[in-house]
Amino acid sequence: MSSSTITEVPAAAGIVDPDLPRGGPPTDPLRVAAPARSRSAGRVGRALLPWLSPLALLVLWQALSSLGVLQESTLASPVTIAGTVRDLVTQGLFGSTLQQNTLVSAQRALLGFAIGAALAIVLALPAGLSAAGALVIDPPMQMLRMLPHLGLIPLFILWMGLGEQPKIALVAFGSVFPLYLNLVAGIRGVDRKIAEAATSMRLSRWQRIRYVVLPGAMPHAMTGLRQSLGVAWLTLIVAEQIAADRGIGKMIMDAREFLMNDVIVVGLVVYMLLGLLTDALVRLVERRVLAWRA
Amino acid sequence: MARLSTPAAPRTSVTADSGPHPDAPVGPVAVVASHRRRFGEREVLRGIDLSIAPGELVALLGRSGCGKSTLLRGxxxxDDVPREEVRVTGxxxxxxxxxxLLxxxxxxxxxxxxxxxxxxxxxxARRATAALAEVGLAERCxxxxxxxxxxxxxxxxLARALVVEPELLLLDEPFSALDALTRIEMHQLVIELWRKHRMAILLVTHDVDEALALADRVVVLDQGLISYEWRTELPRTERSPERPEVAAARADILHALGVRPLPPNPDRDPVTGRLPHPTNPTRSNR
Incomplete structure (x- = not known):
């Protein structure tokens, strides 16, 4: 008993390794959680794994349609919808193909989002960095964000007519707030201890903003960016369906007139894919910008 | 025994294995004179006098909330402190x-x-690389x-602080969050760097043994006043706690900090030193 405790002493001392990183081994702490990822064969298998359940749902849908449980007049089957996609791509509907409509919608969303994001950054910097800026900018922003922006559609149509402008303006308006709010929170929530260390290194105010405040706000900014993007797509979908001469929304409205539920589903799937794609892009940016968090 | 501090004379800190760099300025690197700080009702510093000579290693000891970090921040x-109360050259x-770190x-x-x-x-870039090499982290750049x-x-x-080649290095309990073995290594590293660069160091700590092991001068801060000062010229290698003067200083410092020694066990036999009953069951195994 006592001899075993003695032999354990050196091993116990070895555990206290001052150079052992807090998160685990020095290379990549994520590897510890998922060691199988290092093997390439296992990696491919794992990459496919998340697709299994959506695929199963699709098969179930098709089965229900084929068995007649799900009427084609209620919801078209996946096979029918695949055919519809082919027709929409090659022939189009009422003079415009699926690609053209997708491009128009994507342009509206991205342009509106870009304007909104730029506006959010321009407003959040003074509101986050200076007390005076916060006093001037924050109260109206807090009021406007409570305004249900989709309710502005009639007003925007009144002001800007039925062209591209009201849709882009509405998307921009909607996507300002998530990014603005997150960015202001990120800037104000900067780690005071790190900021103080920067002061002790005699960094100027601008240098502190450049090296401490803005990078420190990036995690929040990325969250805001993704939320803004989500709002941008949602706003676009609603705005397009109220009044549009082109785009996915117009295609869906036309399909409703002629009871083509397959075309409506295609439109929705396109929205979904566009949303997933842009979200994946932001996540890619996030991985690079926040590489230090790994 | 506990000598109350007087404003320390600047040029009296030549010690056994330290001493100012030959090129260093002759005057003190920092002079604190009748320094007071107050936060609302609470007076945190109530008239501090402290002078730090070039190349001197001073430990500032105190309990939590005694004002030692406030003094360091000044x-x-x-913090904004009056220039006539806190003067730092260099x-x-x-x-x-x-x-x-960022x-x-x-x-x-x-x-x-x-x-x-x-x-x-x-x-x-060159200086940063050199500083990282000095603390033994060149490969972690x-x-x-x-x-x-x-x-x-x-x-x-530490490398980030050293890289600017300071005349006064302020260490605010930099080892207290480290495990015991790492702390010993850090102590050795700080002494090595200090011997090489000969900057003055003010080490704020609440660890009496750390202060005794590292400093030329131990200053005890208690309730906003310097309550005790101890200087030594003993080489750092000879400061074992068994040494009478070190043990005496330790007792004095603990007393100045308000820590009372543990009374002897009244159950212990005063002649044999034995306790009345064997209380340690594993004793028979040894």
Whole structure:
């Protein structure tokens, strides 16, 4: 008993390794959680794994349609919808193909989002960095964000007519707030201890903003960016369906007139894919910008 | 026994294995005179007099909330203090209890940032690399701070303070969050660096043994006043706690801090030193 405790002493001392990183081994702490990822064969298998359940749902849908449980007049089957996609791509509907409509919608969303994001950054910097800026900018922003922006559609149509402008303006308006709010929170929530260390290194105010405040706000900014993007797509979908001469929304409205539920589903799937794609892009940016968090 | 401090004369700190750098300025690097600080109702510093000579290693000891960090912040220029009360000549640098590295900059850049106000880019990079090599982390230049161990991060913090070649290095309990073995290594590293660079160091700590092991002068701060001062010229290698003068100083310092010694066990037989009953069942196994 006592001899075993003695032999354990050196091993116990070895555990206290001052150079052992807090998160685990020095290379990549994520590897510890998922060691199988290092093997390439296992990696491919794992990459496919998340697709299994959506695929199963699709098969179930098709089965229900084929068995007649799900009427084609209620919801078209996946096979029918695949055919519809082919027709929409090659022939189009009422003079415009699926690609053209997708491009128009994507342009509206991205342009509106870009304007909104730029506006959010321009407003959040003074509101986050200076007390005076916060006093001037924050109260109206807090009021406007409570305004249900989709309710502005009639007003925007009144002001800007039925062209591209009201849709882009509405998307921009909607996507300002998530990014603005997150960015202001990120800037104000900067780690005071790190900021103080920067002061002790005699960094100027601008240098502190450049090296401490803005990078420190990036995690929040990325969250805001993704939320803004989500709002941008949602706003676009609603705005397009109220009044549009082109785009996915117009295609869906036309399909409703002629009871083509397959075309409506295609439109929705396109929205979904566009949303997933842009979200994946932001996540890619996030991985690079926040590489230090790994 | 506990000698109340008088404003320390600046040029009296020549000690056994320290001493100012030959090129260093002759006057003190920092003079604190009748320094008072008050936060609302509470007076945190109630008239502090302290002078730090070039190349001197001073430990500032005190309980939590005794005002020692406040004093350090004044010296570091982190708080606005009257210039006639806190005068610092030459450059200061601070290492805090937490490493306080910028997590979004790699280790090398973290050290370079301390030099942002001076030199060109290449010079900054060269000096940062040299400082990291001095603390033994040359190979971790490209690491992210969050991938470092606690001890490594604290060494980077030390390199960041050293890279500006300060005349006064302020250490605010920089070892207290480290495990015991890492702390010993850090002590050795600080002494090595201090011997090489000969800057003055003010080490704020609440660890009496750390202060005794490292400092030329131990200053005890209690309720906003300096209550005790101890100087030694003993080489650091000969400061074992068994040494009578070290043991006496330790007792005095603990007394100044208000820590009373543990009374002897009244159950113990005064002649044999034995306890009345065998209370340790594993004793028979040995």
């Amino acid at each position: 010296l570091a220029g982190l 450059r200061t640098a601070v290492a805090f209890q937490e490493p306080r 997590p979004w900059q790699r280790v090398q850049r973290n050290v370079e940032l301390a030099l942002l106000a001076e030199g060109d880019r290449r010079d900054r 490209d690491a992210w701070p969050l991938h470092l161990s606690g001890g490594q991060a604290q060494r980077v913090s």
